[in-house]
Amino acid sequence: MQEQRRFDVWAAGAAYERYMGRWSRAVAEEFVARLDCADGLRWLDVGCGTGALSAVVAARRSPLRIVACDRSEAFVGSARATVPGPVRCLVADASSLPVRDAAYDVVVSGLTLNFLPRPAEAVAGMVRALRPGGLAAAYVWDYSEGMQFLRRFWDTAVALDPAAAALDEGRRFPDCRPDALRALWTGAALVDVSVTALEVPTVFADFTDLWQPFLAGQGPAPGYVASLTEPDRDRLRDAYETAVSSRPDGSIPLTARAWAVSGRKGEGRESPT
Template sequence: MREQRFDVWAAGDAYDRYMGRWSRLVAGEFLTWLGAGGGLRWLDVGCGTGALTAAVAGRCHPRTVLGLDRSAGFLASAGATAPAPAHFAVADALSLPVRDEACDVAVSGLALNFLPDPGAAVAEAARVVRQGRGGGLVAAYVWDYSGGMGLLNSFWAAAVALDPSAAALDEGRRFPLCRPDPLRAVWEGAGLADVVVAAIEVPTVFAGFADLWEPFLSGQGPAPGYVATLAPAARDRLRDALGRAVPTRPDGSIPLTARAWAIRGTRPPRAATGRAPR
């Protein structure tokens, strides 16, 4: 599908300038909200460039933390910056190379909606966390594409005004999972209990329009992928329309915000569900 062709992520540096700098802010807020204690065994599924893995390693005093991702390019960036005890491996979220109940906490940041079967991925995460009193913790966060992403909402509004066919690529339309009720349904469908959903909002302030626009030229991700398909004149029209749409301070900076939906749930004792989720 055309949409899936633009979902490929591979180069860590390009992602970091486009979205990674904001994902680090969300990762810290997410861990504060999660409130997990020290000495735990963590798994970060779809870790990308390692923003969340590094935050766990640096803030949560983990016993271990393993980041898994399908992109070797992303993992190369992650391994170069994450502090000990973080380590990484190439793996598929739908078939984790981890034994049953090997972890205390399984997390995922900004990846779930890009997986072919999010429900199966959450069930797989539930499999690898411990059960028993208190249960293991399965938690994640995704961008609120439908209305909480100032950058992307402004981009797609400008793109669709110029090219109505671009609406099919808008993440707000493509990823209905990224809302509280669908997320809750996935967690509960995986047999998780005590499910809680919360909004996390962070500032995304750009130094100027070049700081905002140039990451869209990387060709990586849905919006940059769309920009890469445009002829130079069409690209310039989109750039100018976006420049007119975003708020600009007298110093040239552009103040926007980004919201993520965070969700967590625990794996209950076997007796409470009849059998462990698979």
């Protein structure tokens, strides 16, 4: 597991934006649009990254306030620079949130739970921060099937190098499936739990637009690419280009699916100690 996690590098905001951030913003819009909550509430964003989800909340839900936290200092710096409105950005680990009990109406987490060593512990912390009756919701990419550009990348990489299977997010992250997400939420004693699919288009201008972000070293797949020798990297690039279909204008139309889970903290429930 430690060997796998050394590829989970998330430190440079600009590189993340090119690789995943543009799609993160699109799925954040879908997620917030479907949340069953009012405007003018207190929000906590756990694992905020560069601030994509908090920015959508600020723009769409007129929050009373947002506290956004992430363990990456660079990502928190990006969030501070990009999220408008009444937001406070903190460097903090999801498993030890520096917030008061029952202080928030909505606690959310976007594309983060699968990268945490103890996701159930993080969800318990989210519930601790939530007022009775408040909403806890999160979403993660469907790495096993629905995140097409990554699915095709790993299928290609494993065909060339079977050892790459150990790094494939579809195999590594069993929590990125509906039943596992539901179990996390019900295990935290949340009620009215539901899991839904969110799907967004991921259209690349050409193969260069698809491939270049894999060279920046941000995330498991780019980390794997960085570990290859130049000949092996060229072989992977050529095989990957063959594995994706392009339109006559060179663009590559794919889609990305995420699974979203939500539930409420029971009325009158005490926060765990």
